[in-house]
Amino acid sequence: xxxxxxxxxxxAMLLIAAAACGGSSHSATEPPGGRTDDVAVAxxxxxxxxxxxxxxxxxxxxxxxxxxxxxxxxxFAMFIAMxxxxxxATPEQAAAIAKIQTDMRAAMAPAHDAEKAVxxxxxxxxxxxxxxxxxxxxxxxELSTAAASVHGAxxxxxxxxxxxxxxxxxxxxxxxxxxxFEVWHDTNGPDESAARDARGGHLGKLARELALxxxxxxxxxxxFTSSRSRVPHFDRAEADAHVxxxxxxxxxxxxDPKALSAGGSVNAHMAIWGITRTVHFYEAVLPxxxxxxxxxxxxxxxxxxxxxxxxxxx
Amino acid sequence: MTxxxxxxxxxxxxxxxxxxxxxxxxxxxxxxxxxxxxxAYIATSQPEYFEGRPVYxxxxxxxxxxxxxxxxYRREPVYLRDRRVHWAPQxxxxxxxxxxxxxxDDHHEDRRDGRYHYRR
Numbered sequence: 001x002x003x004x005x006x007x008x009x010x011x012a013m014l015l016i017a018a019a020a021c022g023g024s025s026h027s028a029t030e031p032p033g034g035r036t037d038d039v040a041v042a043x044x045x046x047x048x049x050x051x052x053x054x055x056x057x058x059x060x061x062x063x064x065x066x067x068x069x070x071x072x073x074x075x076f077a078m079f080i081a082m083x084x085x086x087x088x089a090t091p092e093q094a095a096a097i098a099k100i101q102t103d104m105r106a107a108m109a110p111a112h113d114a115e116k117a118v119x120x121x122x123x124x125x126x127x128x129x130x131x132x133x134x135x136x137x138x139x140x141x142e143l144s145t146a147a148a149s150v151h152g153a154x155x156x157x158x159x160x161x162x163x164x165x166x167x168x169x170x171x172x173x174x175x176x177x178x179x180x181f182e183v184w185h186d187t188n189g190p191d192e193s194a195a196r197d198a199r200g201g202h203l204g205k206l207a208r209e210l211a212l213x214x215x216x217x218x219x220x221x222x223x224f225t226s227s228r229s230r231v232p233h234f235d236r237a238e239a240d241a242h243v244x245x246x247x248x249x250x251x252x253x254x255x256d257p258k259a260l261s262a263g264g265s266v267n268a269h270m271a272i273w274g275i276t277r278t279v280h281f282y283e284a285v286l287p288x289x290x291x292x293x294x295x296x297x298x299x300x301x302x303x304x305x306x307x308x309x310x311x312x313x314x
Numbered sequence: 315m316t317x318x319x320x321x322x323x324x325x326x327x328x329x330x331x332x333x334x335x336x337x338x339x340x341x342x343x344x345x346x347x348x349x350x351x352x353x354a355y356i357a358t359s360q361p362e363y364f365e366g367r368p369v370y371x372x373x374x375x376x377x378x379x380x381x382x383x384x385x386x387y388r389r390e391p392v393y394l395r396d397r398r399v400h401w402a403p404q405x406x407x408x409x410x411x412x413x414x415x416x417x418x419d420d421h422h423e424d425r426r427d428g429r430y431h432y433r434r
Contacts, residue, residue: 038388042350042377061354063432079357086429088360172361172368175379179357186353307432 061183065200068184070119070304072274073111073147075267076242077104077154079180080161083173087165096164100157107153111146111271118143118275119305122282127298129291131283140275147271151263158257162250174247181243185236188274190228192221192281202281210296216288223284231280234273242266350384351377358430362397369394 067082074081081104084097105112117139125131165173187200197204197217203224207217242262249255257263282301289297351359351372361368362376369378375386376394387394 039385040348040388042348042384042386060358060429060431061352064354064358064430067430067432082430083357086358086360088362166363168363168367171379172363175361175368176357179353179355182353183357 062200064180064183065187066205068180068187069202070278070301071115071307072184072188072271072278073115073143074108074150075147075270076177076181076246076263077108077150077267079177079184080154080158080173081105081108082180083176084161086176087169087172089165089169093164096160100161100164103157103160104154107157108150111143111150114139114143114146115271115275116305118279119301122279123298123301123305126282126286126289126294126301129286129294131279131286136279140272140279143275144268144272148264148268150267151260152258155257158250159255162255167251170251174250177246178243181239184270184274185234185239188234188277190231190277192224194221206285206297209300210289210293212288212293219288220284223287224281227280227284231276232273235269238262239266239270348375348386349373360429362394364391364394371398 071078081101084101087097089097118136121132121135121139125136161173162170187202192201192203195201197207203217203221206212212220242260245260245262249257249260282297285297286294351370355372356370359370359372361370363369364376364378367378367380369376369387371377371394375388376390377384377386379385
């Protein structure tokens with residue numbers, strides 16, 4: 001009798017224990033309908049407060065942030081052209097994609113040259129310890145006009161690209177364009193707070209490059225922060241809508257780039273916001289630099305200005 | 315009677331440990347948070363293509379986006395595991411504490427891992 005009661009209790013307890021153990025093998029977060037049965041949902045990066053669109057930096061992502069800090073002229077067309085290098089295209093697609101990329105870069109050349117003029121004017125001003133504001137402003141106006149024309153200039157290339165890629169590759173391109181935009185937006189945010197210094201912020205990077213003292217860093221930070229009211233507002237919602245519209249259109253079977261009517265204005269707004277932020281940042285930096293630091297910074301900006309879409313050395 | 319008491323205590327101890335182990339496994343399972351690949355990683359990494367969509371190898375799992383949400387395969391599909399065999403098992407700096415397998419790049423010597431590098 002006693003044995004029987006103990007056996008029942010023991011069996012019940014084991015059942016409870018087994019349920020406790022077994023219950024952990026699958027969560028309720030599995031997406032329905034997957035053809036591979038063992039999948040789970042990941043927490044979005046947006047919930048992680050770090051720099052670089054939720055980045056821990058490795059060499060490649062740091063390089064990307066550095067590019068997006070200084071180059072805004074092509075807007076989304078630039079993001080598309082850059083994405084073509086990492087689509088994992090087939091050898092049969094390689095020639096067509098290379099031609100599309102070359103054509104896109106040619107279409108962006110006027111905007112590239114206009115941005116180069118801004119950066120060179122900045123570099124010259126930093127070297128001379130006096131930025132020529134009228135020269136910079138005129139170059140920014142040129143950039144605005146050129147950037148607005150990029151979307152129309154790459155329309156044929158985008159059509160050819162859509163015809164070249166498979167549907168999964170089109171989805172990958174949409175992923176990448178969104179990724180580039182997230183990085184660009186984060187890198188060019190209005191904030192250069194101390195929290196960003198060690199994690200991808202421009203000021204932290206510059207402090208390391210130029211060996212800025214803590215006093216120099218804080219003076220620059222205060223000056224840049226006070227200049228924010230003079231920087232035109234960037235409409236993130238407009239850009240997000242364009243990202244979504246591009247993804248939906250490009251992933252569909254029929255794609256008409258000219259139907260993305262906001263493309264020109266979004267690109268222009270990105271270019272203006274980005275370069276204006278860059279100018280204001282360096283204007284905040286300049287007054288505190290030593291002659292040696294100025295020379296080094298001017299040289300650094302000239303190298304950014306003279307880059308020729310040469311991520312892949314020829 | 316004494317032996318029964320001892321046996322009962324032993325049984326209770328075994329049951330308690332069993333439940334504790336089971337419960338702690340559950341607790342561990344609940345606190346595992348898998349973070350989706352960063353935007354910069356997606357922008358700069360080459361995907362593979364599987365089940366009609368791009369998938370990205372990140373932190374030792376394959377991730378894909380489905381209706382805007384990032385998901386991952388808890389068990390690596392055989393096809394994707396076979397694809398990784400073709401990659402160079404090149405040692406790199408650890409990324410979030412895990413080693414990456416990175417691609418061999420046959421076309422551009424300077425692009426060691428097939429990912430983006432800014433040259434100026």
